[in-house]
Amino acid sequence: MRTPLRKAARALGFGAMCLGAGTGVFLQFALSKDDQTRWKARDFWTKHWSLGLLRLFDVRTHRGGEPGAPGVGRGQGRVVVANHRSIIDIAVLLADFGGAMISRSDIEQWPIIGPAARSAGTIFVDRSSKQSGAQAIAAMVERLAAHDTICIFAEGTTFEDDVVRPFRAGAFVAAQRAGVPVIPVGLAYPLGSGAAYGGETFLEHLGRLAASRRTGVFVEIGGELRPLPEETVDQFAERCRAEVQRLVLLARSRERASTPP
Numbered sequence: 001m002r003t004p005l006r007k008a009a010r011a012l013g014f015g016a017m018c019l020g021a022g023t024g025v026f027l028q029f030a031l032s033k034d035d036q037t038r039w040k041a042r043d044f045w046t047k048h049w050s051l052g053l054l055r056l057f058d059v060r061t062h063r064g065g066e067p068g069a070p071g072v073g074r075g076q077g078r079v080v081v082a083n084h085r086s087i088i089d090i091a092v093l094l095a096d097f098g099g100a101m102i103s104r105s106d107i108e109q110w111p112i113i114g115p116a117a118r119s120a121g122t123i124f125v126d127r128s129s130k131q132s133g134a135q136a137i138a139a140m141v142e143r144l145a146a147h148d149t150i151c152i153f154a155e156g157t158t159f160e161d162d163v164v165r166p167f168r169a170g171a172f173v174a175a176q177r178a179g180v181p182v183i184p185v186g187l188a189y190p191l192g193s194g195a196a197y198g199g200e201t202f203l204e205h206l207g208r209l210a211a212s213r214r215t216g217v218f219v220e221i222g223g224e225l226r227p228l229p230e231e232t233v234d235q236f237a238e239r240c241r242a243e244v245q246r247l248v249l250l251a252r253s254r255e256r257a258s259t260p261p
Helices: 003-031 035-056 089-097 105-109 113-119 130-145 170-178 202-211 233-258
Strands: 059-065 078-082 100-104 123-125 149-152 182-188 215-221
Touching: 003 035, 003 113, 003 202, 035 059, 035 089, 059 089, 059 233, 078 089, 078 130, 078 170, 078 233, 089 100, 089 149, 089 182, 089 215, 100 105, 100 130, 105 113, 105 123, 123 130, 130 149, 130 170, 149 170, 170 182, 170 233, 182 233, 215 233
Parallel strands: 059 215, 078 149, 078 182, 100 123, 100 149
Antiparallel strands: 182 215
């Protein structure tokens, strides 16, 4: 398929899949009587949406470490934290872990994507507002205590390299309060793949990703991390950041080993 046609087909497919999955989740939420049933329905739709996006954009996932598990019904909540390098990261995490995402508040107002994210239970936070941050933490604690999964990119935005920046503390406050583990994940894309998102608008990035041919993503999943009795929230967040950094470097080493000289 020629690049302009591939780009247009993927952009239209992206919008249609977001609209379809968002509508499906909304209808099942309206028909469900309890949170567990709603979350299972959400995970069904988000998993198929995620796998569909990965196929649509021809993203091939190469996993290492611990395998992902369903987001609901595991007997405990969990926070999944990863570095953030591409918009496709969202589909990578939801395909493996399910659960709900944490997202910046302005995305809630975006056409198609905003309503779909709301329907899927995304928790929106305005990072410039302490009140919004406190409300997001309270929402996370409630979900985690009810055995849901929360996925977050704790750096707060995307970066183009393998350096994992300091983590924002909110998700780790929620994990401590709810008494749940953190699952660290490291992501690495081949250099020059077109997947890296930085210094451009969302539409520019989506267009570049849609125009690309095949994209690989190397995923390294770590074991559970729990706060230690003597740790502060900031210390726990830093320990999780250091583990994500280690996993990113492992993912990068696997990516380099797979690339022909």
